[in-house]
Amino acid sequence: MKKIFTKTNFIKFVFITMVLSSVFVIIKMIEAPTVAPLNNPSIRVKSDYFLMLLQCILGTFAMLLPGFTEKRLKVSIPTNMIFVYSAFLYCAIYLGEVKNFYYRIPNWDIILHTFSGAMLGALGFTVISFLNKSEKVPVYLTPIFVSFFSFCFAVTAGVFWEFYEYTADGLLGTNMQKFRAEDGALFLGRHALTDTMTDLMVDCIGAFVMCVIGYMSIKYGKNWLEKLMFKHKNNVDSL
Numbered sequence: 001m002k003k004i005f006t007k008t009n010f011i012k013f014v015f016i017t018m019v020l021s022s023v024f025v026i027i028k029m030i031e032a033p034t035v036a037p038l039n040n041p042s043i044r045v046k047s048d049y050f051l052m053l054l055q056c057i058l059g060t061f062a063m064l065l066p067g068f069t070e071k072r073l074k075v076s077i078p079t080n081m082i083f084v085y086s087a088f089l090y091c092a093i094y095l096g097e098v099k100n101f102y103y104r105i106p107n108w109d110i111i112l113h114t115f116s117g118a119m120l121g122a123l124g125f126t127v128i129s130f131l132n133k134s135e136k137v138p139v140y141l142t143p144i145f146v147s148f149f150s151f152c153f154a155v156t157a158g159v160f161w162e163f164y165e166y167t168a169d170g171l172l173g174t175n176m177q178k179f180r181a182e183d184g185a186l187f188l189g190r191h192a193l194t195d196t197m198t199d200l201m202v203d204c205i206g207a208f209v210m211c212v213i214g215y216m217s218i219k220y221g222k223n224w225l226e227k228l229m230f231k232h233k234n235n236v237d238s239l
Helices: 006-029 046-075 078-097 108-133 143-172 187-220 233-237
Strands: none
Touching: 006 078, 046 078, 046 143, 078 108, 108 143, 108 187, 108 233, 143 187
């Protein structure tokens, strides 16, 4: 019997989910009020659905990014890496935004930031591996430096994500940095910084764990990250 659930089918499923979610959000945005009524301040308004639509559209294009990268840079991205990437987008955008898991599931945001830190750490190993093997960039790096670069790569990406959240909150009136409660009440003092600082800390934790694994893999020749590493197309074709 042919398997229904495969990594490739899941990747296609996530892409279709992003497209259908965009249509669903447009309908909900048309029906939603512009301002929340006083008797139900936690109801989603048009601006909430606008952000959700933006996320779904970005998610749809993000699903096309691996294919574009393969053609543009002439690399082969392992199905395992695309599967992990797709799973993250599904959990962050569809479950997190559309299904409101950020509010319904305790620590959902923390789980995703930890996961993304580890995923970006693995991506950092791929980037430095390309430089380390490139004839145009003749550099030969130690395992500790490769791991350090990957850690910095992941954490820097996390910082830029917080820049994005801060900008979206300022321009669109959203609550991506969780500086107010679901009913609209503003947090004060350190409480208002809790979400941002927690996100950055768990980004670091996820990246650190992945970089330790990567270091051990390189140091002792274990190839634990091999199934997540990008490969040059000419290397793949020669196999």
